[in-house]
Amino acid sequence: MAATAKGPLDGVRVLDLSRVWAGPHCTRILADLGAEVIHISGRRLVGRREVTRETAMILGTYPDNDPGERHWNRNVLNNDMGRNKLDVTLELNTERGVELFKQLVKISDIVIENYSPRVMPNLGINYPILKAINPAIIYCSMPGYGSEGPFQNFVSYGTTIDPHSGLASRMGYPGEEPHMSGNAYPDPASGMFATGAIMTALFSRYRTGKGQYISLAQAESGAALTGEASLGYQLSGEVPPRIGNGHVRKAPHGAYPCKGDDKWVAISVGTEKQWANFRDAVGKPGWADDERYLTLEGRLQHQPELDGHVADWTRGRDAYDAMRLLQEAGIAAGVVVNADELMNDEHLNQRGFFWKFDHPEAGVQTHAGQPIRLSKTPARHYRPAPTLGQHHPYVLGELLGLSDDEITDLEETGIIGYTPLVRE
Amino acid sequence: MATVSELGNGALAELTVLDLSHYVAGAYCGKLLAAFGAEVIKIEAPGVGDGARQVGPFPDRSPDPEASALYLYLNTGKKGLTLDLASEGGSAILKELVTQTDVLIENFAPGVMESMGLDYATLSAINPRLVMASISNFGQSGPYREYRADTMVEMALSGQMYVNGDPDREPLSSSGYQPSYQSALYAYSGIMAALIARDRDDKGQYLDVSIQEAMVSEHQFTLNGFTASGKIRMRSGNRYGSVHPSTILPCKADDNGKPGLVSLGISDPTQYVLFLQLLDMSELLDDPRFANPQMCAVNYREFDALISTWFMDHTAEEIVNALQDNRIPAAFVNEVSDVLDDPQYEFRGFWKEIDHPVAGNHRYAGLPYHLSEAPPVYERANLLGEHTNEVLAEKLGYDSDRLGQLREGGVI
Known part of the structure; x- marks a missing residue:
């Protein structure tokens, strides 16, 4: 497709006040799709002033564990979230800061923030105020529990939303307590809902000329993504038990150890046909003909023994060999890939999924690409993540028409800057 | 310009969607469009319907294709049409419907639509404004294109599973359908983006969403540590990363x-x-x-x-x-039973009471967001083939003789 094709969100301007993950995950998609996303941060929120080499070693997110002279520009987490975006600093706890923000609202389409619900009103910013400035503005707020209700002021992270929403109840070793995602999954999941909501509002605005207020609760994302289970509970009266990697209608179904340290292959056998194929694929061993395993019911009933047999088959094998052999026999199977195997996955690489960015301070970095693959207006990697305050000249100068002197004055009064401020 | 009230029943009320989904991924995507007023026509095979109808849980544990929780939840607000797409008559009807369609969603295995003569090239020739979204386990290209998968296998091959669980035990997948749900959300946003682009150039396009890629995109931290310093993110038990408690x-x-x-x-x-x-x-x-x-x-x-x-x-x-x-x-x-009584969800009106002629009146999870000017619509899931006559009569002008013939021929 033409490399010059414009992104589907070309011409859409987003003011991104969001932090950490849920919000940035959303604006990262908007930016990949061609929106002009201006990330706005107060410099107290950028992170600590100093990152020692030791801390960098623990975090593992600075290139070669070297935080460099300006660590805030070298953190690969931030640079992944910040790709394709522009960056300005602005102290919103100052009158001048808020005034400049409002001027930007006048010429923008979307504002997004994921602060706790008291932060923005404290700064004198809320939807009614911004709507008065620009009736077409779409304002998305996405605190953990929502902007209203008894838990509205609860401090939350993806890690606490996970058990609260019921998501964690759907993961766990058999008979044990709910298990947290290793990955703060509710964060990106909430970001996905925000993305869809914003685009729906945008589509609507192209018709009505009016913006709107989007009130998202991250906790509700988790409950929406387990909605079939909460409805199922009402129908059956049963709370689904935790069954590890087992499955109520499939056996064998689990992660089985393979050759090497911490290597596993996930194998899923459901239908009778798949069971027959599986038996053939593993070489028709004697145990597979055991009458206890003749029917799905029998296999479900005797899972521990069955799992033992399967593990005996996988244990001496390379996980990839096991996966390929089973997949060729029509069995769902997959290597439980770690970070290294994932980024070297031949399929993802052949599909060109990963994007490389050459960042001026962090070097070449490989990030996940964009799963939204549109044939005519593809998502693209336009530019590496900005350095802190990199786009002051464009945003304050070109967009808002401030003179060089005025921008220098903002620097001198600390309303903008290029280094983090120490948290008090 | 239309006013909000002129838009009627939602932000997407002008859209017609053909939902050729089965199980979770395509179905959830269609449900989201229906929630904002799009006319979503769920197309199922005559007789059996969507496999989600067989999954449950069911009332009193007694299987009933009209009372499977999985189907009921994922298909709210849709119209039900049965159509044997594998038959010549069925694919011909689909092509007729495509002329009046904005969005088509499907999550068959790659190649299935093509085998029925319903690939994007064919359909876009019929209707160049069509936005077609295909969701599949590993996408429409590449060495794993034909690979089979379920939730656990997607969790495994996307790297999610490796970081869940105890370091000294096997990695953990999750029950439920998170990979499919995430791909549905990517498809939803992709479709909206394509519709926004279509406003400019009046052309539809094709959207290829891989469930694996969706899940790989949901843990950047794993990838970022590796690309920065070669760090391999490990399982840390029922705890998060490098801080406690x-x-x-x-x-x-x-x-x-x-x-x-x-x-x-x-x-x-x-x-x-x-x-x-x-x-x-x-x-x-x-x-x-x-x-x-x-x-x-x-x-x-x-x-x-x-x-x-x-x-x-x-x-x-x-x-x-x-x-x-x-x-x-x-x-x-919380367990999934506890969230139904949680005061915060209650306060925001998250649970929506929906009555269904077979399954009865129950509380369904809503959407996690409110749009101030476009409140979502929550209506029950369709029965199998419930709107077959209505859709074919209204959209294609079929009379009762024609419908009778199609029914006898097993096409609908």
């Missing part, structure tokens, strides 16, 4: 005898100091093993043993309230 801990059972569990999300030093003050255990800060959340993570077993007395003396509610009063992140640990 960000975990789930046992506590005192409540008055109803519900086993006590509470979630903590302490990661920054200020919260950590406040937490120990609250427990009256500030002296732990002088012990190098527990000097800060990072050191605490290294010595979490000893730490959990030390604080367990206090936790076993307090219920989850007491702990959550005491900690939150001090701005320390703590939360309830």
